[in-house]
Amino acid sequence: xxxxxxxxxxxxxxxxxxxxxxxxxxxxxxxxxxxxxxxxxxxxxxxxxxxxxxxxxxxxxxxxxxxxxxxxxxxxxxxxxxxxxxxxxxxxxxxxxxxxxxxxxxxxxxxxxxxxxxxxxxxxxxxxxxxxxxxxxxxxxxxxxxxxxxxxxxxxxxxxxxxxxxxxxxxxxxxxxxxxxxxxxxxxxxxxxxxxxxxxxxxxxxxxxxxxxxxxxxxxx
Amino acid sequence: xxxxxxxxxxxxxxxxxxxxxxxxxxxxxxxxxxxxxxxxxxxxxxxxxxxxxxxxxxxxxxxxxxxxxxxxxxxxxxxxxxxxxxxxxxxxxxxxxxxxxxxxxxxxxxxxxxxxxxxxxxxxxxxxxxxxxxxxxxxxxxxxxxxxxxxxxxxxxxxxxxxxxxxxxxxxxxxxxxxxxxxxxxxxxxxxxxxxxxxxxxxxxxxxxxxxxxxxxxxxxxxxxxxxxxxxxxxxxxxxxxxxxxxxxxxxxxxxxxxxxxxxxxxxxxxxxxxxxxxxxxxxxxxxxxxxxxxxxxxxxxxxxxxxxxxxxxxxxxxxxxxxxxxxxxxxxxxxxxxxxxxxxxxxxxxxxxxxxxxxxxxxxxxxxxxxxxxxxxxxxxxxxxxxxxx
Numbered sequence: 160x161x162x163x164x165x166x167x168x169x170x171x172x173x174x175x176x177x178x179x180x181x182x183x184x185x186x187x188x189x190x191x192x193x194x195x196x197x198x199x200x201x202x203x204x205x206x207x208x209x210x211x212x213x214x215x216x217x218x219x220x221x222x223x224x225x226x227x228x229x230x231x232x233x234x235x236x237x238x239x240x241x242x243x244x245x246x247x248x249x250x251x252x253x254x255x256x257x258x259x260x261x262x263x264x265x266x267x268x269x270x271x272x273x274x275x276x277x278x279x280x281x282x283x284x285x286x287x288x289x290x291x292x293x294x295x296x297x298x299x300x301x302x303x304x305x306x307x308x309x310x311x312x313x314x315x316x317x318x319x320x321x322x323x324x325x326x327x328x329x330x331x332x333x334x335x336x337x338x339x340x341x342x343x344x345x346x347x348x349x350x351x352x353x354x355x356x357x358x359x360x361x362x363x364x365x366x367x368x369x370x371x372x373x374x375x376x377x378x379x380x
Numbered sequence: 381x382x383x384x385x386x387x388x389x390x391x392x393x394x395x396x397x398x399x400x401x402x403x404x405x406x407x408x409x410x411x412x413x414x415x416x417x418x419x420x421x422x423x424x425x426x427x428x429x430x431x432x433x434x435x436x437x438x439x440x441x442x443x444x445x446x447x448x449x450x451x452x453x454x455x456x457x458x459x460x461x462x463x464x465x466x467x468x469x470x471x472x473x474x475x476x477x478x479x480x481x482x483x484x485x486x487x488x489x490x491x492x493x494x495x496x497x498x499x500x501x502x503x504x505x506x507x508x509x510x511x512x513x514x515x516x517x518x519x520x521x522x523x524x525x526x527x528x529x530x531x532x533x534x535x536x537x538x539x540x541x542x543x544x545x546x547x548x549x550x551x552x553x554x555x556x557x558x559x560x561x562x563x564x565x566x567x568x569x570x571x572x573x574x575x576x577x578x579x580x581x582x583x584x585x586x587x588x589x590x591x592x593x594x595x596x597x598x599x600x601x602x603x604x605x606x607x608x609x610x611x612x613x614x615x616x617x618x619x620x621x622x623x624x625x626x627x628x629x630x631x632x633x634x635x636x637x638x639x640x641x642x643x644x645x646x647x648x649x650x651x652x653x654x655x656x657x658x659x660x661x662x663x664x665x666x667x668x669x670x671x672x673x674x675x676x677x678x679x680x681x682x683x684x685x686x687x688x689x690x691x692x693x694x695x696x697x698x699x700x701x702x703x704x705x706x707x708x709x710x711x712x713x714x715x716x717x718x719x720x721x722x723x724x725x726x727x728x729x730x731x732x733x734x735x736x737x738x739x740x741x742x743x744x745x746x747x748x749x750x751x752x753x754x755x756x757x758x759x760x761x762x763x764x765x766x767x768x769x770x771x
Contacts, residue, residue: 204764208764212727212728218731218732218733218734221731222748222751222752224729225731225752225755226751226755228758228759230697230727230728230729231729231730232718232728232729232730233731233732234715234730238715242718242722242723243722243723244722244723247725
């Protein structure tokens with residue numbers, strides 16, 4: 160019911176936010192790393208009674224969060240994260256922020272220390288138009304999910320869905336959910352080629368059975 | 381002040397208008413106030429002011445705590461005077477601490493010299509000023525005394541306790557001492573403990589006062605203040621309150637009289653400014669109070685989970701504000717506060733405000749602080765109701 164109500168009310172809501180909103184259990188404790196202006200935390204707090212804490216480095220975004228009545232720490236992700244005791248949260252959300260941190264592997268490891276599950280949303284560098292731009296035009300890709308030019312991008316890590324699937328396997332992370340998005344909605348077929356963005360839910364452990372379908376789908380392309 | 385001026389102030393948007401300082405005396409012997417040093421003090425008088433109206437269920441009270449040389453006069457003007465309160469820009473109708481909605485209280489700390497019991501007060505046992513017979517006080521003692529005032533005003537739980545610098549230490553101490561009586565805390569430009577550098581500055585300040593022969597081991601009240609020593613002490617303070625950049629902007633190397641005098645007069649504007657600040661301080665602040673209060677903040681230490689411990693869960697919400705150019709209470713010290721809050725699972729917001737004003741920023745950066753504090757207080761008052769209403 161809650162989900163439906165929110166979807167009806169917020170036609171302009173970002174699709175990635177809708178997907179993450181559906182994935183988070185009501186009443187859980189959430190740490191949103193790189194929470195931006197707090198849009199996702201706001202809706203989670205209001206509709207799902209989530210106890211949300213944000214960490215955000217941008218001044219203006221911090222003021223926006225405070226205006227929404229949200230709790231946010233003005234800090235970069237790495238230093239903000241390490242200070243938490245183990246298992247402080249049910250979820251850590253790293254949506255569209257992992258690619259902006261240098262030590263992405265460290266941040267994921269730390270996130271899995273402070274929360275049972277982590278939600279990672281990132282732009283797919285192997286999207287077909289990226290490949291075309293790089294291969295045929297010899298230019299750094301610019302796509303709806305990677306809209307920046309080489310000199311003004313906040314991103315420091317560029318990865319594909321297959322890269323991240325490999326990473327999860329190497330680090331013995333359990334992929335609980337994998338969802339893929341293009342401009343119009345969710346896609347299931349050939350995500351590494353066709354998806355602009357991916358959203359993974361990960362937990363610790365080397366049991367990959369939970370993610371068999373997702374892993375294979377990502378591997379096809 | 382003429383009537384028309386008073387009316388103008390009253391109608392000016394944002395001013396609380398004419399205010400009175402009030403006094404509350406308690407801890408009369410034999411029920412003296414027990415102090416952290418082991419000694420007792422009594423009777424104790426606190427000077428305080430209030431702005432706005434306490435609501436029927438006493439749930440809208442905010443205690444504002446002043447810094448080292450501050451006093452109870454935080455907002456408005458006194459009858460016949462024109463000095464606005466020290467946080468005039470933040471307290472009043474429609475301001476960060478909105479007196480149309482909140483009941484704001486500010487009291488002078490014990491050990492002070494602006495109406496509360498301090499070393500310049502008369503010791504009832506001798507009929508003379510306490511001077512160095514005044515017991516050593518701590519930030520915890522200041523807060524304990526404030527608690528008596530809050531009891532007296534009939535307030536069970538404060539909506540918020542807020543303050544900058546030493547005022548921020550009192551905020552933290554309130555949470556450490558009486559967490560069940562504080563719904564939210566706003567420590568600004570402050571620290572969990574004084575660092576060696578901060579203690580060092582205070583020690584130079586104290587040595588400056590005590591090196592002045594006019595200090596007379598603290599017994600100067602019949603003769604007048606140790607003016608030279610106290611002025612130099614305050615000059616040191618003013619250097620630490622400003623940033624390199626704000627000094628550059630305010631003074632640069634500008635000369636007072638257009639050319640070098642090749643004498644030891646005040647050639648540079650910055651020299652003139654410090655001398656002026658030092659001299660005017662002598663007229664308004666007691667030297668012994670400066671000694672006692674600087675010592676109290678040097679003793680302050682709520683590190684090592686003394687603010688919040690896991691054994692004693694609290695539900696006080698926090699808004700921690702610091703300023704990027706503040707080198708007296710640098711941002712890393714506010715991050716240390718945040719670290720304890722994280723370890724204690726405390727709901728909190730922190731913000732490092734971009735400002736070039738150094739430590740003084742907490743008095744002058746009105747717009748950003750107003751935004752942060754207003755929304756934080758709304759959320760504290762209404763909980764998730766603010767979300768529903770889309771404020």
